[in-house]
Amino acid sequence: MPSSTHHVVLGNGIAGNHAASVIREREPDSRITIVSAGALLFYNRYDLPNVFRGRQHWVDYLVHPPEYYESRNITLRRKTQVTELDTRTQTLSLAHRETLHYDKLLIATGGHAYIPERLLDYTKLMLGFHNFIVAMQAQKSVRKGGTVIMLGGDVMGIDLARTVIATGHRVILVLDSRTFWPHEVTPSERVKYLQALTNMGVEVQDSGRVERIEMISGTGSARRVFLENGEHIRGDVVMPFYGLVPTVDFLATSGIDMERGILVNPQLQTVRDNIWAAGDVCQIWSAKHNAYRFFYGYRNVKAMGEVAAHNMTGKKATFTSTVSEELVINRDGTLYSPYWEYD
Amino acid sequence: MIPQQPVYLEDKVDEIRQSGRLDYRSQALPTWCPGCGYYSVTEGLANALNDLQIEKENTVVVSGIGCASRFPFFMDTYGFHTLHGRALPVATGIKVANEKLTVVAIGGDGDGFAIGGGHIPHAARRNVDITYILFDNGIYGLTKGQVSPTSAIGFKTSTSPFENRDAPLNPLLMLLSYGASWVGQTYAGWPHHLAGLVQQALEHPGFSYLHVLSPCVTFDKTDRTYQNLDLTVRELDSDHDSSDLALAMQAASDTRSPALGLYYTSQRETLGQALDQVALRAGAGG
Amino acid sequence: MAYDTDIQISICGSAGDGTIAVGDIFKRAMAHIGYRVIAFDQYPAEIRGFGKCIARTRVATSRVYSMKGYSDVLVSLNDLHAIPHVGEVRNYGALIYDSAPMSAVAEGAHISGHLKPGHIPYALPMREVSELATGANRSRNFVALGFVAGLYQLPQDAFHHAIAAKFESKAAAVTKSALAAFDSGFEAGAASYQFDDVRIDAPRGRKSTHEARMMTGNGAIVQGCLDAGIETFFGYPITPATGIMEHLAVEMPRHGGRLVQTEDEIAAISAAIGAGYAGSRAATATSGPGLSLMTEMMGLGVMAEVPVVIFVSQRGGPSTGLPTKTEQSDLNLAVWGGHGDARRIVLAPTNVEGCRRCAGRAFEIAEQFQVPVIVLVDLYLSNRYETVFLQDENEFLPKNWKPATTPGAGYRRYELTTDGVSPRCIPGEAGGIHTATGLEHDEYGNPSDNSGTHSLMTQKRHEKLQAAIKHPGINFTKRFGDSGKVEVGLLTWGSSFGEALEAMLLAQQEGIRCAAMKVVMLSPFPVRSVLRFYKDCQQILVPELNYTGQFAKLLTSEIALPVTRISHATGAPLDVANLVEAIRRAARKHRRRHNAA
Structure with missing residues (x-):
């Protein structure tokens, strides 16, 4: 039977791609399909700030060339939205009205930018940085020497800020409780880290939360951000960095146990024995914390892909985190997050 | 039909010379056997063209292959001796190319109704303004005596040594049902009747079909001989109405005593007129 | 390029x-x-x-x-x-x-x-x-x-x-x-964000002074017919030639022409030959199965020396074959088909513009040499569109036939002249009366089975066509690519030439000295210019869309030298990439041999 097993991987990121390649190594003859909502091949999102350095062809960000998938006989279904999962019939419903049957399913759909509810009305006035297209849009929106307004300031945002500043732009960071997400910081640590941000050239704005955002007419993408204290700041682009939420909408009726993310055991198995989850989408049971926890960072996510792949192909493996969760202040007073590390 | 007064050869030759009809005859000696019925058709056509004052350079005689099809060589008009069975489409092409020409297609029963049988309905239904004179001797003469599509059942030939068993066609009935706008029948043994009908056929605007019953004196000693035909042919009833298609078909069904004369005639748009109408509709010159 | x-x-x-x-x-x-x-x-x-x-x-x-x-x-x-x-x-x-x-x-x-x-x-x-x-x-x-x-x-x-x-x-x-x-x-x-790397840049340079038009090969044939003043057309529907008749049916009546749909292909060619005999610019169009039926009548055209133009669009064969797929497998039939020594003229254009030119010139050539002329294309060329730039002025010669040199008594329709072309009269002309016949005949047109007459007349009917190779206004062969000696030469015909030329251009980019020649006149064969090309090429490749290598065989029988056949009979056009690979292989072979020497 293994030769006809259909492994379906939802998600075209680090976890999904690494899992697919491990499954292929372990089962040369099984069917492997990666389902992706995006149009592109797997590319390195950690490198995206480089669009500010002029690296603007998406092909330059590819982790694998197209031939990689062809030679491994991995089917890539891109521009494919999953709308529903039926665990009883082992069927995925796709938005374009096709169904897809799986024998073993890995959910590695990752997360998407979290927007606080009070700002949802302004979503269209902000630009994320979660994929190549918006990264390009953001870069194009910022004038030479112009200003990027960052809201929140999670570690992805701070990482981007380093490049934006290095390429001659201003970054104004409007603080929020989710600043430094996903690092959990104490109030005293927070003061230190904010100083480190200032050392990095980030203009920290601590006058309260964002109240509303306005378009500056006649300027294209320029925005005015109004703060709770009545002050307002002006920037070429407003980018929200409030951390991630797991992408699990399609699982609403699936019967898979979820909290914020998909709940899995340390073998990354869900409540269904032929469904696993890996990456930013899952909360893994941690005996140490006696709770289901998210584990972030490139190495963790890649390790989850590997663990899931082993368990999907009959070899028992258990996930343990290898990434420190502590923010670090460098000798030069700047900030460093272990989540910025990748191969 | 036996003349009351003696006819003197010199007088007859003089009369023929003065008539002008010899101008339509070429110098070539016909290759037909002495006594062949086809001589009278040559004579009849030359006569009719002469009487109708049709210039010989404006006349084209088109034939296929067979004894009858040698005909163009014996006329001093333009001629086209084509392929076996193809006289009608070639004649159609000539007429479509130049409506001023008088086009006469000539052929035998094998040429017309065997190999060329597929073309006759279409020439008839298009009403192309040509005259088709078909010499029906019920045998393939040029290839020395084989059975033809109009041979009688029981006829013995080199290719039906145990007697023909295939029912003969009824050409007149076919032409009438194909929509030919002029259908007549004559007999080589009645040269004056023949000449008269040839003239009428030429005068008819549209497709005229003249069926000529004609003996093969060489290869048919038993069936369609002058003797037998003289005994069986008759003139169409004097009150025959040539505008009545049903009546014409009824007359054509009597194959025991073939009636001679004009079976059917009607006036309708010719192919040339139809093409002129097409040009008008298309907005010619625009 | x-x-x-x-x-x-x-x-x-x-x-x-x-x-x-x-x-x-x-x-x-x-x-x-x-x-x-x-x-x-x-x-x-x-x-x-x-x-x-x-x-x-x-x-x-x-x-x-x-x-x-x-x-x-x-x-x-x-x-x-x-x-x-x-x-x-x-x-x-x-x-x-x-x-x-x-x-x-x-x-x-x-x-x-x-x-x-x-x-x-x-x-x-x-x-x-x-x-x-x-x-x-x-x-x-x-x-x-x-x-x-x-x-x-x-x-x-x-x-x-x-x-x-x-x-x-x-x-x-x-x-x-x-x-x-x-x-x-x-x-x-x-x-939409454009992730693909397809670029469509604005066209450069001057626009042609002539209007650009999109035309199919069939459309261009129709244009050529109209420009040459076609007067009569007779045809029978058959894929992929039907479009020619359909288009002419609309256009001819507007321009004083007459078109009749006949009962079959035999009638079509018969009527066209009748019309040609009567002096009109006459044509028919068909595909392989129809051409099979037409061969006997084409022989009459050769024998009776009647001008007529036959457009043939090939499809996959034999028999009913592949009516909607392309093939170049009717060359033998077009060039040799029929009984007897019946040489006719065969032109095979290689592109849409060539379809128009060949169609127009075919009428001139048919008249000048008093012979059926086949214009041989295929489904791929018939149906493909190309941008063409039409001249404003009509380049084709008006209708003309050689007048009787001795009209009246003693007129010899099939007179043996030095160039083999006899004085032609058409019905309506006094003094030109004659009977055209499919029988062997003497100079007057009288049937003759005299052996001397047959050999003289056969020779006349063949020799007169040789001058057609020099007919102005059309390139019967044309060489492209590197001049002088080359490593690889591609020699081909008809629609396949486009792929051959593309392959040659790509091979040149790889540094292979390469040339390609198209042969537009297949009969009579332009032996001298093809031989000249042959001698410049170390390797000759002959790609074509048929199994038996019909053009290659024609070529080798005419020039008596070997060629390498690339036969492709899938119903689809040649594959340029495969052709480039064949050129590479041939060049390697040549280089190995050259280095060894």
Whole structure:
């Protein structure tokens, strides 16, 4: 039977791609399909700030060339939205009205930018940085020497800020409780880290939360951000960095146990024995914390892909985190997050 | 039909010379056997063209292959001796190319109704303004005596040594049902009747079909001989109405005593007129 | 040769999707903008039902000679038909498909599951966009067309113009909804991030002074006929030649010509020969099966020395064969078919412009040499579109035949002259009376079975054609590529020459000294210029679309020297990439031999 097993991987990121390649190594003859909502091949999102350095062809960000998938006989279904999962019939419903049957399913759909509810009305006035297209849009929106307004300031945002500043732009960071997400910081640590941000050239704005955002007419993408204290700041682009939420909408009726993310055991198995989850989408049971926890960072996510792949192909493996969760202040007073590390 | 007064050869030759009809005859000696019925058709056509004052350079005689099809060589008009069975489409092409020409297609029963049988309905239904004179001797003469599509059942030939068993066609009935706008029948043994009908056929605007019953004196000693035909042919009833298609078909069904004369005639748009109408509709010159 | 822009877009759908219609608008708009366009549509063989249609269009800023072996963009209007063609799209090329199909589909029936990793998907909810724009789902094709135009930033007005022209004769509402659907698609395309690397740059340089027109090979044949003043046409419907008759049926009556649909191909050629005999510029058109029926009558044309033009568009054979696929397997029939020593003239144009030129010149040549002339094309050339630039002035000679030198008594229709061409009179001319015959005949046209007469007349009928090789206004052979000695020479004919030329250009880019010669006149054969070319080439490749190497055999029998055959009988045009590989191999072989020596 293994030769006809259909492994379906939802998600075209680090976890999904690494899992697919491990499954292929372990089962040369099984069917492997990666389902992706995006149009592109797997590319390195950690490198995206480089669009500010002029690296603007998406092909330059590819982790694998197209031939990689062809030679491994991995089917890539891109521009494919999953709308529903039926665990009883082992069927995925796709938005374009096709169904897809799986024998073993890995959910590695990752997360998407979290927007606080009070700002949802302004979503269209902000630009994320979660994929190549918006990264390009953001870069194009910022004038030479112009200003990027960052809201929140999670570690992805701070990482981007380093490049934006290095390429001659201003970054104004409007603080929020989710600043430094996903690092959990104490109030005293927070003061230190904010100083480190200032050392990095980030203009920290601590006058309260964002109240509303306005378009500056006649300027294209320029925005005015109004703060709770009545002050307002002006920037070429407003980018929200409030951390991630797991992408699990399609699982609403699936019967898979979820909290914020998909709940899995340390073998990354869900409540269904032929469904696993890996990456930013899952909360893994941690005996140490006696709770289901998210584990972030490139190495963790890649390790989850590997663990899931082993368990999907009959070899028992258990996930343990290898990434420190502590923010670090460098000798030069700047900030460093272990989540910025990748191969 | 036996003349009351003696006819003197010199007088007859003089009369023929003065008539002008010899101008339509070429110098070539016909290759037909002495006594062949086809001589009278040559004579009849030359006569009719002469009487109708049709210039010989404006006349084209088109034939296929067979004894009858040698005909163009014996006329001093333009001629086209084509392929076996193809006289009608070639004649159609000539007429479509130049409506001023008088086009006469000539052929035998094998040429017309065997190999060329597929073309006759279409020439008839298009009403192309040509005259088709078909010499029906019920045998393939040029290839020395084989059975033809109009041979009688029981006829013995080199290719039906145990007697023909295939029912003969009824050409007149076919032409009438194909929509030919002029259908007549004559007999080589009645040269004056023949000449008269040839003239009428030429005068008819549209497709005229003249069926000529004609003996093969060489290869048919038993069936369609002058003797037998003289005994069986008759003139169409004097009150025959040539505008009545049903009546014409009824007359054509009597194959025991073939009636001679004009079976059917009607006036309708010719192919040339139809093409002129097409040009008008298309907005010619625009 | 480097092209600034050279892309091929394929639109694939089923018969009811309007695939060919939007393909047509695309190529006309692109030609109007100033691109060089070549296009080839594929229709279903079936009359009814929902067969597969593909409209392929190659657009370039320089002249191109064939379709490409791959596509840069594939638009699917029907996934089941398009899925088998996904593989023809190159890496980083685009696939545009409907992400909102009418009904649910089974697993594997949606095209998105079949894309290669290197393809760039554009999931466009065509049906929804069509419904929003027009209130109906019928205009998916225009949504897709608009998307292509918007994605590649093509000028919207050129498409508006082409759409309006296409529906000129239809109700205004038809144009309106097509435009609305197009514009919605355009907007979606313009808003899409272009991930593929397909670039369509604006055409460069001066526009030709002559109007660019999109024409098929069949259309160009019709144009050539009309320009040459065709007077009569007789034909019988047969794929892929029917289009010639259909188009002439509209045009000829407007220009004083007459057209008759005959009862069969025998009647068609017979009537055309009758009309030619009567002095008109006469023609017929057919395909292989019809040509088989026509060969006996063609022999009469040769014997009776009657001018007539026969257009033959080849398809896959033998017998009924592949009526909607292309092949070059009627060369033997065209050149040699029929009984007896019956040499006729055979011209085989290699592109759409050549179809017009050969068609027009065929009438001149037929008249001048009093002989049937076959213009031999194939389905691929008949149906493919190319941009052509028509001259304003008519280049073809008016109707002419050699007048009787001795009219009146003693006129000899088949007089033995030094050039073999005899004084021809036509019915209506006093003094020119004669009987034309398929029997061997003497100078007067009288039947003769004299052995001396037969040999003299046979010689006359062959020798007179030799001068046709010098007929002005047409290149019977033409050499392209490197001059002087070359490593590899491609020698071919008809529609295949386009692929041969493309392959040659690519091989030259790789540093192979390479040349290609097209042979347009197949009978009589232009031996001297072909021999000259042969002697310049270390290796001669003869690619063609048939199994038996009909042209290669003709060639070797005429020049008595060996060639390398590349036979391709799949029903599809030659594959340029395979041809380039064959050139490489031949060049390697030559170099090895050269180095060894």
